[in-house]
Amino acid sequence: MAQAATTDTAAATPEEGAAPARRPSRFWRKVRWQALNVFAGLVLLYLFIPISVIILFSFNEPAGKFNLTWNKFSLDAWKHPFGAPGIESAVKLSIEIAFLSTIFATVLGTLAALALARYNFRGRSATNFAVFTPMATPEIVMGSALLTLFITTQTPTLGFATILIAHIMFNISYVIVTVKARVYGPDRRLEEAAMDLFANEWKTFRKVTLPLIMPGVGAAAALCFALSIDDFVVTQFNSGAEITFPLYIYGASRNGVPVQVNVIGSLIFLIGVGGMFLNLMIQNRRAKRDAAASAGAVRRAQAAEGTA
Amino acid sequence: MNWLKKRPAYPLLLPGMLWLAIFFFIPMAVMLYKSLETVTVDLNYQQHFTFDWNFSNYTDNISQYKSQFARSFLYAAIATVAAFLIAYPLAYVIAFRGGRWKNLLLLLVIAPFFTNYLIRTLAWQTILADNSVVTSTLDAMHLLSITDALGWTQQSRLLATPLAVVSAITYNYLAFMVLPLYVSLEKIDQRLLEASLDLYANRVKAFMKVTFPLSLPGVFAGTLLTFIPATGDYINAEILGSPQTRMIGNVIQSKFLIFNDYPAASALSFTLMAIMLVFIAIYAKLLGTEEVTTV
Numbered sequence: 001m002a003q004a005a006t007t008d009t010a011a012a013t014p015e016e017g018a019a020p021a022r023r024p025s026r027f028w029r030k031v032r033w034q035a036l037n038v039f040a041g042l043v044l045l046y047l048f049i050p051i052s053v054i055i056l057f058s059f060n061e062p063a064g065k066f067n068l069t070w071n072k073f074s075l076d077a078w079k080h081p082f083g084a085p086g087i088e089s090a091v092k093l094s095i096e097i098a099f100l101s102t103i104f105a106t107v108l109g110t111l112a113a114l115a116l117a118r119y120n121f122r123g124r125s126a127t128n129f130a131v132f133t134p135m136a137t138p139e140i141v142m143g144s145a146l147l148t149l150f151i152t153t154q155t156p157t158l159g160f161a162t163i164l165i166a167h168i169m170f171n172i173s174y175v176i177v178t179v180k181a182r183v184y185g186p187d188r189r190l191e192e193a194a195m196d197l198f199a200n201e202w203k204t205f206r207k208v209t210l211p212l213i214m215p216g217v218g219a220a221a222a223l224c225f226a227l228s229i230d231d232f233v234v235t236q237f238n239s240g241a242e243i244t245f246p247l248y249i250y251g252a253s254r255n256g257v258p259v260q261v262n263v264i265g266s267l268i269f270l271i272g273v274g275g276m277f278l279n280l281m282i283q284n285r286r287a288k289r290d291a292a293a294s295a296g297a298v299r300r301a302q303a304a305e306g307t308a
Numbered sequence: 309m310n311w312l313k314k315r316p317a318y319p320l321l322l323p324g325m326l327w328l329a330i331f332f333f334i335p336m337a338v339m340l341y342k343s344l345e346t347v348t349v350d351l352n353y354q355q356h357f358t359f360d361w362n363f364s365n366y367t368d369n370i371s372q373y374k375s376q377f378a379r380s381f382l383y384a385a386i387a388t389v390a391a392f393l394i395a396y397p398l399a400y401v402i403a404f405r406g407g408r409w410k411n412l413l414l415l416l417v418i419a420p421f422f423t424n425y426l427i428r429t430l431a432w433q434t435i436l437a438d439n440s441v442v443t444s445t446l447d448a449m450h451l452l453s454i455t456d457a458l459g460w461t462q463q464s465r466l467l468a469t470p471l472a473v474v475s476a477i478t479y480n481y482l483a484f485m486v487l488p489l490y491v492s493l494e495k496i497d498q499r500l501l502e503a504s505l506d507l508y509a510n511r512v513k514a515f516m517k518v519t520f521p522l523s524l525p526g527v528f529a530g531t532l533l534t535f536i537p538a539t540g541d542y543i544n545a546e547i548l549g550s551p552q553t554r555m556i557g558n559v560i561q562s563k564f565l566i567f568n569d570y571p572a573a574s575a576l577s578f579t580l581m582a583i584m585l586v587f588i589a590i591y592a593k594l595l596g597t598e599e600v601t602t603v
Contacts, residue, residue: 032511040401043394044413047420047482050431054423057434067433112324117318127321134332136532136588137581140557144467144564144577145335148342169331172324230424231411232543237564249426253547257430265427272422273415280411 051269058262064258077259081267084258088155091264093160097229097244101167106221109175110169116176117183134173143237150238154293156241166238167228174227175220182216216227226272336581345572355568365575373559373576377583380555383470383545384538387477391485391534392527394478399489399526403496414490422484429547432476436466436548443467468550476544484533492520528595536584556580572590 015111045289061074116127134142146166150158194208195201210217232246239247249261329381330453334384343365370377402413435442443466455461459473462521481578496519504518505511549574563573 011315018523036401037395037405043398044416046394046479047417047437050428050479051420051423053431053434054427057431068437069439082344101387108324108327114319115317121317124317126326130325130328134328134582136536137332137583138557140540141577141581141584142332144560144573145339146331147564148339148570148574149331150339152342166332169327172328177323195599226422230426233540236561246424246426249424249430250543253426253430261427265423269419269423276415276418279387280415283411288397293475 022104039261054262054269058259060262061254062259067257067259067262070110077263079155081260084252084260086243087248087258087260087264090243090245093242093244094229095165095237097160097163098135098225100164101140101171101228102221102224104164104168105171105224106217109172109220110179110217112172113176113179113183113216114209114213117180118281119296120189131173134170139170139231139233140237146234147237156198162240163235163244164237164240168232170231170234171224171227174223178214178220178223179213182213182219222275225226229268263293316349316435334577339574339578342570343578345571347569347571359573365571365580366444366598369572369575372404372581374554376554376556377580378560379581380539380557380580381554382472383477383553383555384535384541387474387481387538388485388531388535392531395482395485395489399486400506403493404489404501410494416438417486418483426543426547428480428542432472432479433467433547436463436472448474459527467548468553470549471557472548473544473553475549477538477541480541480544481538484529484537488529488533489523493527496522496580499564516584524595525540528591530598531593532588539584540580549596563577 059073061072063071109139191204194204235244321496344361345359346362348356351579356395447464450463452461461469464473504514508514540557542561543554545555546557560573
């Protein structure tokens with residue numbers, strides 16, 4: 001206590017001594033403070049400019065083939081989101097690939113993350129480097145290298161399988177990094193205690209380890225899904241004749257993107273943001289409940305102490 | 309009892325690492341091999357590839373496309389610096405002044421990137437079109453004549469100019485810059501900031517001496533996460549650019565997927581990767597970040 005008080009005064013003295021000479025006036029400090037906030041607000045606004053254009057033009061009825069200039073308000077595209085030829089199968093393929101690659105990459109990546117975070121083994125730093133390399137590789141290099149593998153091994157047809165392979169590949173590293181950050185956290189003694197109680201590795205993993213790392217695994221899976229459904233470059237190199245939603249947009253961009261693309265883009269945006277918002281609300285509520293619970297426990301403990 | 313320590317880690321690692329080995333590292337080696345092959349076309353217009361250590365794939369293509377290489381690095385560097393200047397104040401405000409709105413503000417930063425990359429880039433096409441509000445406003449303010457003079461735009465239009473390509477790249481990778489910066493700023497102990505204000509008595513100096521150095525891991529991660537994909541990008545240059553803004557990604561993509569000139573394309577792709585690795589190594593040394601692999 002006494003120590004804290006002395007450092008407080010010691011630190012305060014030079015500042016107060018120097019203050020009148022060096023510090024700008026209160027007004028300018030306020031302006032500077034607000035300027036930064038205003039700038040941050042403008043950046044957020046700027047981030048949403050293209051998004052508002054996308055949503056606005058999903059209600060457009062373009063005059064010609066190109067949905068680039070505003071013509072007339074219409075709900076047609078929203079009534080028939082799959083109204084453009086080929087768009088339905090493209091969206092379906094994208095969702096299938098995203099779903100499957102998320103499952104595979106999350107499982108493979110989580111296992112590797114557990115190994116990297118928990119064990120000290122020969123080749124650990126080399127493995128960490130191997131995990132980092134794909135993330136430091138431009139997508140075009142990754143996609144083209146995989147294509148040369150498929151060409152050289154004369155893989156009969158590029159398509160669903162090769163897209164899936166590629167998406168699992170680029171997702172694994174992201175899962176490992178995301179889950180690893182979480183595994184470092186939880187207390188290992190909890191697992192050791194469980195081992196003493198249950199005496200079964202699988203049960204310990206299922207009842208203790210997995211629930212502890214679940215938030216990390218969930219975040220990794222969400223990231224995988226988002227990366228996969230959005231991927232264009234690696235997919236373009238390894239898709240053969242198959243068309244995912246991003247490839248569909250690319251193909252359409254040359255001779256006029258149908259309004260439906262804006263509708264589906266807006267939908268994906270709304271679902272993604274809605275999901276994240278819901279997640280945020282649940283987390284907030286849980287944090288509040290935990291805080292209330294621990295406050296209650298403290299009160300009960302204090303009451304018990306009082307009676308004793 | 310203590311399976312966590314006794315059991316080797318290898319079985320857990322094996323499936324994931326095998327996947328990376330077969331579909332990332334071996335392909336890199338195959339691409340290196342392919343880049344040294346020679347193409348011959350027979351009388352039936354069939355391509356044949358023979359491996360003969362054809363190093364001219366490298367020398368010929370690098371000298372032929374050196375301007376595209378240079379342009380890619382230049383555009384990516386400008387976009388990275390611009391993204392940094394835009395993102396740092398935002399990350400700073402969220403981390404230090406966000407209070408209980410922190411998570412919501414972060415959500416707002418990530419939200420735009422839930423729309424597809426191509427749709428976003430196409431939206432910029434609409435925004436920067438010749439008769440759009442943005443273009444006519446900038447033209448009315450005579451700003452476009454200035455950018456014309458600088459060579460960033462031509463004929464007072466925004467579309468099909470370097471300015472359009474670079475600004476779209478900046479926009480498209482902004483989240484990769486904001487998030488690492490936020491994470492490193494958020495970690496900084498508030499008490500250190502208070503101490504620094506006491507020491508330096510000047511906010512700017514306190515920021516330069518304490519806050520900024522402590523956020524360097526975020527600066528490192530953010531600039532790399534922006535610069536690397538920006539260098540290899542070919543979508544922005546294709547949708548918003550012109551033949552004069554072609555980047556190395558456009559060359560590699562067309563050589564692979566349109567001309568099927570695999571050896572030349574592999575050589576270019578491998579060169580891009582090699583330059584990138586050298587760059588990352590130097591950059592890591594300069595910034596003194598040892599934990600490159602754990603960012």
